[in-house]
Structure formats: structure tokens, C-alpha cells
Amino acid sequence: MQHPHDYIEDSNTSDNPEFANLLDQAISRRTVLKGGAGLTAMAMFGALPMMGNGAFAKTTAGAMNLPRPQSLKFKAVPHYTGNEMMVAEGYTAKAFLHLGEPLVDGIEPFRDDRKHSGESFMYRMGDNHDGMNFYGMSNGKFDPHQSNRGLFAINHEYTNDNLHPMGMYTQEDTNAAAIYRKKRLAMDVRRDANAHGVSVVELVRKDNGQFELVKNSRFNKRYTSSTMTQLSGAASGASLVQTKYDKHGKTTWGINNECGAGASPWGTYLTTEENFLNVFARGEDKAVIGAQADLALARYGLKENSTGGGYLWHTADDKDGVVADEFSRWDITARGKTAHDDYRNGFNAFGYIVEIDPFNPQAKAIKRTSLGRFAHENCAFAPAVAGKPIVFYMGDDARGEYIYKFVSKALWSPKDIGKGLKAGDKYMNEGTLYVAVFNADGTGQWRPLTMNTVKHKEYNFANQADIVVHARLAADALGATKMDRPEWVAVSPITGEVYVTLTNNSKRTPDATDAANPRSYNDKGNQHGHIICWREKDGDHAATSFNWDVYLFAAPNDLTEQNLSGLSPDNDLSSPDGLYFDPRGVLWIQTDDGAYTKTTNCMLLAALPNRVGDGKIVSTTTGKNTPVGMMASDDTLKRFFVGPKGCEVTGITMTPDLKTLFINIQHPGEDHPDVAWGAVAGGKVPRSATVMITKDDGGVILGESL
Ligand code: FEO
Ligand code: CA
Ligand code: CA
Ligand code: CA
Numbered sequence: 274m275q276h277p278h279d280y281i282e283d284s285n286t287s288d289n290p291e292f293a294n295l296l297d298q299a300i301s302r303r304t305v306l307k308g309g310a311g312l313t314a315m316a317m318f319g320a321l322p323m324m325g326n327g328a329f330a331k332t333t334a335g336a337m338n339l340p341r342p343q344s345l346k347f348k349a350v351p352h353y354t355g356n357e358m359m360v361a362e363g364y365t366a367k368a369f370l371h372l373g374e375p376l377v378d379g380i381e382p383f384r385d386d387r388k389h390s391g392e393s394f395m396y397r398m399g400d401n402h403d404g405m406n407f408y409g410m411s412n413g414k415f416d417p418h419q420s421n422r423g424l425f426a427i428n429h430e431y432t433n434d435n436l437h438p439m440g441m442y443t444q445e446d447t448n449a450a451a452i453y454r455k456k457r458l459a460m461d462v463r464r465d466a467n468a469h470g471v472s473v474v475e476l477v478r479k480d481n482g483q484f485e486l487v488k489n490s491r492f493n494k495r496y497t498s499s500t501m502t503q504l505s506g507a508a509s510g511a512s513l514v515q516t517k518y519d520k521h522g523k524t525t526w527g528i529n530n531e532c533g534a535g536a537s538p539w540g541t542y543l544t545t546e547e548n549f550l551n552v553f554a555r556g557e558d559k560a561v562i563g564a565q566a567d568l569a570l571a572r573y574g575l576k577e578n579s580t581g582g583g584y585l586w587h588t589a590d591d592k593d594g595v596v597a598d599e600f601s602r603w604d605i606t607a608r609g610k611t612a613h614d615d616y617r618n619g620f621n622a623f624g625y626i627v628e629i630d631p632f633n634p635q636a637k638a639i640k641r642t643s644l645g646r647f648a649h650e651n652c653a654f655a656p657a658v659a660g661k662p663i664v665f666y667m668g669d670d671a672r673g674e675y676i677y678k679f680v681s682k683a684l685w686s687p688k689d690i691g692k693g694l695k696a697g698d699k700y701m702n703e704g705t706l707y708v709a710v711f712n713a714d715g716t717g718q719w720r721p722l723t724m725n726t727v728k729h730k731e732y733n734f735a736n737q738a739d740i741v742v743h744a745r746l747a748a749d750a751l752g753a754t755k756m757d758r759p760e761w762v763a764v765s766p767i768t769g770e771v772y773v774t775l776t777n778n779s780k781r782t783p784d785a786t787d788a789a790n791p792r793s794y795n796d797k798g799n800q801h802g803h804i805i806c807w808r809e810k811d812g813d814h815a816a817t818s819f820n821w822d823v824y825l826f827a828a829p830n831d832l833t834e835q836n837l838s839g840l841s842p843d844n845d846l847s848s849p850d851g852l853y854f855d856p857r858g859v860l861w862i863q864t865d866d867g868a869y870t871k872t873t874n875c876m877l878l879a880a881l882p883n884r885v886g887d888g889k890i891v892s893t894t895t896g897k898n899t900p901v902g903m904m905a906s907d908d909t910l911k912r913f914f915v916g917p918k919g920c921e922v923t924g925i926t927m928t929p930d931l932k933t934l935f936i937n938i939q940h941p942g943e944d945h946p947d948v949a950w951g952a953v954a955g956g957k958v959p960r961s962a963t964v965m966i967t968k969d970d971g972g973v974i975l976g977e978s979l
Pocket of ligand 1: 430532533547650670760
């Protein structure tokens with residue numbers, strides 16, 4: 274479902290190759306359809322060794338050395354379109370940490386009339402809970418083996434209209450310039466800005482196994498679109514990020530649109546900035562900034578005389594028509610004498626992986642610019658191996674955007690666990706950013722984004738800061754493969770293979786399909802999405818080549834031409850988005866779907882993937898031949914939970930003892946005003962919240978499968 278605040282851009286006008294025809298040349302379609310001998314993906318890739326179960330478990334924060342279930346034994350949750358939650362038999366799902374819940378005393382509880390001050394959201398849970406991570410804590414310090422007390426870091430992706438007493442209220446000024454014609458109220462914009470960002474809260478487990486918020490904990494803290502944030506890495510201090518706010522380009526004002534999450538191997542939280550475009554506006558200034566800067570802004574979705582989305586934060590005035598920098602900074606029109614007199618570079622200071630140390634509430638959040646600037650979904654590290662680089666995988670979630678990885682220059686030392694942001698400085702400021710190319714023959718390459726390798730036809734990169742700030746332009750020049758909206762990345766702790774959800778792409782036309790993005794159907798493009806996965810050469814995450822296949826094509830089970838993974842009513846899905854390997858190697862898949870919601874609300878599935886190259890070649894309706902993994906079965910893929918109508922199920926983490934699974938319910942009741950899921954008692958306004966799932970016998974989640 275597309276909403277004005279959930280705008281999905283498609284600014285990739287590059288003519289990067291679609292790898293449509295190569296495989297067709299190599300393998301005749303007719304032979305494939307006949308199931309010709311020797312044409313399985315297994316034959317193409319050869320047998321790949323499985324690593325021992327739990328081989329990497331000790332390197333992931335908090336992993337207990339539990340084996341992965343052999344098969345999924347719970348009873349599948351059926352399709353469901355009601356207003357409540359459904360979880361598998363033998364489990365209980367309970368919501369807490371709702372939108373607006375105060376984190377400290379002295380703040381009134383959430384009110385159904387929503388007349389709280391915007392400032393109060395600096396001390397409340399924000400809106401639209403998304404990625405999150407649980408950090409066990411003992412004696413105020415990170416303890417990866419502690420499950421009964423911990424810090425919880427959680428993203429608040431964006432705000433719904435119903436956050437405000439009058440909804441998305443604007444005043445019309447027909448005489449104003451186009452981007453100022455609709456003006457918002459200062460209090461509403463403050464409420465919006467402070468309900469974005471991250472909450473860090475302390476949680477404690479009660480005797481009944483459920484968690485509760487520790488109100489007034491010294492660790493409870495909000496990071497919002499209004500809090501000072503540091504810029505580190507390649508772009509820190511660069512002219513491209515210098516603004517009136519900081520002429521030295523070392524800090525910026527806020528974080529925005531925190532989507533999926535990640536953790537670092539050393540125990541910090543990695544949040545992301547995804548659809549930051551939504552809150553910016555730009556008037557007429559091409560003549561001032563020049564064609565190159567204009568090209569770069571357009572590549573990130575902000576052309577002259579445009580607003581990136583429906584937020585209009587730049588339009589509010591403080592009082593009596595005085596526009597404060599608090600609001601005007603979201604208008605990046607070059608109006609001042611130099612970049613130090615306005616916010617023309619403000620946009621360049623958003624779109625990063627942001628590191629937060631939940632255990633150090635005095636510290637600021639740090640934007641790790643060396644990992645590139647784009648619509649970051651989440652950030653997943655490869656199993657950390659002593660003496661090897663740290664590798665982070667990332668997707669750029671917009672139509673036709675790319676998949677990236679960052680390989681640190683510094684080599685991993687497990688002694689850095691618990692060293693917080695200092696460890697982040699060591700591993701995230703220096704390294705190489707790569708972008709992925711998926712070849713039609715099931716191989717792929719990583720191409721580095723460096724001054725030596727990037728030669729763009731229309732854009733002259735000045736330095737590495739320019740390359741990371743304009744990573745999309747650099748990736749265009751490298752011939753990266755345009756993907757069907759890369760959402761979450763997850764790395765298997767068993768095989769080391771990397772999985773990425775490609776949620777859907779309404780703009781994927783049949784003639785623009787390629788082997789890695791092979792579906793386009795009934796004028797709706799790739800409507801249901803798929804999950805791609807790859808194995809790095811020799812299992813080395815710093816490698817520059819890999820083998821890939823499509824792990825799973827999502828589709829309604831009865832849509833025969835689209836259902837290429839053999840899905841049944843017990844495990845069919847549309848638009849996979851959230852993705853998480855638990856420390857045992859169980860893959861959890863969440864959906865953010867608008868295409869199958871007449872049949873079922875969004876959901877969470879459990880999966881037991883095998884490995885890249887375990888399937889065969891399939892041919893899609895567009896005639897593309899694609900290696901697909903083993904067909905799904907009742908043993909390997911099953912629906913575990915369905916959320917309330919109108920919601921997205923997103924964000925996922927577990928306690929180290931695997932007895933509590935946390936997920937988030939985002940925007941319950943969207944487009945269904947009758948659904949008041951999460952509302953305060955007697956109220957009508959539905960609220961996003963975290964849901965904790967526990968097993969009724971107090972055991973390990975999916976323990977029945979062992
Ligand atoms: Fe925030 Fe791409 O989901
Ligand atoms: Ca998402
Ligand atoms: Ca999504
Ligand atoms: Ca969403």
C-alpha cells in the first residue's frame with residue numbers, strides 16, 4: 274500500500290545492463306522446460322560444503338549453542354484477515370511499548386485525543402516501530418549471555434497522520450511558492466520529528482516470563498530527527514556536508530526514517546536512514562549550485578521545485594511567521610552566499626548507517642558515512658572471524674536500486690567486544706564499499722566504489738567523500754544490477770550464505786527483467802517479491818565474486834505461473850521484507866504486503882533454508898531462466914504468526930536464551946479505520962507496538978521441533 278509518507282522512490286535512470294539474455298544464450302529455454310539433463314543449479318554450482326551447525330554461533334552476540342531444528346513441527350497459522358494477532362498453538366503473543374508510552378515519570382500517559390506536546394516525544398516511545406535489537410545486560414554492562422535484563426534499541430521509522438490531534442492538518446497559502454503552498458503547524462512538525470528515530474529502553478523479565486519497561490532507567494533515551502548527531506568516516510568534514518549548523522561538517526541535526534536495524538559484532542546498535550527524502554524540499558537553485566550538484570540531487574530524488582514526500586517539515590513557522598532553522602533546514606534550496614549560510618548540504622548529511630551505543634547514553638549517535646549514502650534498509654554483519662575484516666551487507670530500498678557491502682580495513686579482534694563506539698571508529702571508518710553485479714549464469718561480482726574504479730559519464734567525483742555521499746551515482750558507473758527493492762539482509766550462521774529480501778517492484782517491466790529479478794506479470798511488475806541469496810567465493814566474505822540463486826519466490830499458492838517455489842496455503846506469502854537468522858540458523862521472514870491482504874494480513878514465517886545451488890533452473894513468464902533453490906515444504910517453511918489488519922510485521926530480535934521472540938506491529942489499522950489495535954483503553958487511535966512471543970511451557974521458541 275503506498276501512502277504519501279511511505280513514498281517509494283525510483284530515481285535510478287541509469288542505463289545499467291539488465292542481464293536478460295546471457296543465460297538464454299547459454300541454455301535453451303525449451304531444454305530447460307523439458308527438464309534437460311545436467312541443467313540443475315546444483316550441476317552449475319557443484320556441491321557446496323555445509324559448515325558445522327553453530328560454527329559461527331560464538332561470534333554472534335549472545336548466541337547459545339543450540340542446534341537448528343531438523344524440521345518445523347508447529348501447526349501453521351492459517352490465512353487471517355481479522356483485527357487481532359494469531360500465533361502458532363502453544364505460544365502467546367503480547368503487545369507492549371506502544372506508541373507514546375512515557376519512558377520516564379512526569380510525562381502524562383498517551384491520550385486518545387493526541388494533544389501531547391511535540392517536545393514530550395523526546396521522552397515517549399515513537400511511532401511505527403521497525404528494526405530492533407536486544408542486548409543482555411549485567412551490572413550496567415553488555416552481557417551477551419544475559420536474558421533476564423537488557424537494553425532494547427528500537428527504530429521508529431516514520432509517523433502516521435493519526436499521531437496529531439487534527440491529522441495531517443495544513444493551511445493553504447495560494448500566494449506562496451509551490452513548495453510552501455501547504456503549511457504545517459510548528460507543534461505538529463515537532464511531534465513528527467521527535468516521534469522519529471530510536472528508543473533505547475531498559476527491559477526486565479518478570480516471573481511469568483514476560484518483559485516490562487524499566488521506567489526512569491538511566492539508559493532510557495530517545496534519538497530523534499532533532500538530536501545532534503556526529504558524522505564520521507569518509508564524508509566527515511567534507512565540503513559536501515558543511516552547513517550553517519556546522520561549518521566544519523562534523524555534526525548534523527538529527528537522524529531520520531530509521532528502518533531496519535543491525536547490530537555490530539562488538540555490541541552496539543546499527544540503525545539506518547531509509548526514506549529520508551520524505552522530509553526534504555528544494556526550490557529553484559540549479560543556476561546557483563550548477564549542473565553536477567543538480568544531477569546528484571535528482572539521483573537521490575530531489576529535483577528543483579519538489580518536496581520529497583508529504584511531511585512538509587520545512588513549511589512550519591515558529592511564531593508570528595518567523596521561520597526558525599529548526600524547520601527551514603529541511604528546505605535545501607541554495608539561498609545564502611555560501612553553503613555555510615544555508616542548508617543546501619543538509620540533505621547530504623542524511624542517508625547513512627548510524628551507530629548507537631545503548632550502554633553509553635552520554636554519547637551521541639554517529640553516522641558511519643564510509644558505508645555509503647542511500648535508502649538504507651538494514652545492516653547485517655558476516656560472522657566475525659579473528660584476524661579477518663568485518664563485513665557488513667546492506668540494501669538500498671528503492672525501485673531498481675542496488676545491494677552493497679563494506680569490508681573493513683581493520684582486522685577483527687574479539688577483544689573489541691564491549692568497546693562501544695571506539696570499536697565502531699576502528700571497523701567502520703576505513704574500508705572498501707562494494708556494489709553487487711548479478712550475472713545471468715548464477716555468478717556475481719563485487720565492484721569497489723573508489724576513485725580508481727569509478728568513472729561516471731556525467732559526474733566528476735572529487736574524492737572518496739563525494740563517492741560515499743553519492744554512492745548511487747558511483748554504483749551506476751560500475752554497472753551494478755538494478756534490484757527489485759532490496760530490503761533486509763541476513764547472514765546464515767550455519768552456511769555463511771547471505772540472503773536479501775527483494776520485496777516487490779511495480780516498475781519492473783517484462784523487457785527489463787533479468788535472471789536475478791526475473792518476474793513481471795500482468796502489468797504489475799514483480800508484485801510479490803522474492804528472496805535472493807549467494808555464497809561468497811570460498812566462503813570468504815571479503816571475496817569479490819560469488820554464486821547466487823533465488824532462495825524463494827513469494828506468491829499466492831494458487832497463482833500457478835508465479836508460484837515457482839511450490840508454496841501452499843500454510844506458507845504462501847507476498848512482499849517479504851524483514852529477515853533475520855536467529856543464532857541457531859532458523860530464518861524468520863516478515864511481510865509488508867499490499868498485494869495479498871484480501872486473503873491474509875501481514876505475517877511472520879519460520880524457515881529452514883538449505884544452501885545456494887540446491888535447486889534447479891526455472892523459467893518465468895517473461896522467459897527468464899533463473900536458478901531457484903529447493904522447493905518449499907511443510908518441514909522447511911511455515912507461517913508462525915499473523916498480525917492485525919492493516920499492519921506491517923517488521924523488526925525482529927530474540928533474547929540470548931531464545932525464549933522470547935520480539936517483533937513489531939507497525940501502523941495497525943492502516944486504511945481500516947475500524948481497527949483500534951493497540952489503542953488506549955476506550956480509545957480509537959490504533960498504535961504501533963512491540964510484541965513479545967513466548968512459549969506457553971516456558972521453553973525455547975521452536976523447541977518443540979528438536
Ligand atoms: Fe522501511 Fe524498506 O522498509
Ligand atoms: Ca522494510
Ligand atoms: Ca517494505
Ligand atoms: Ca512500513
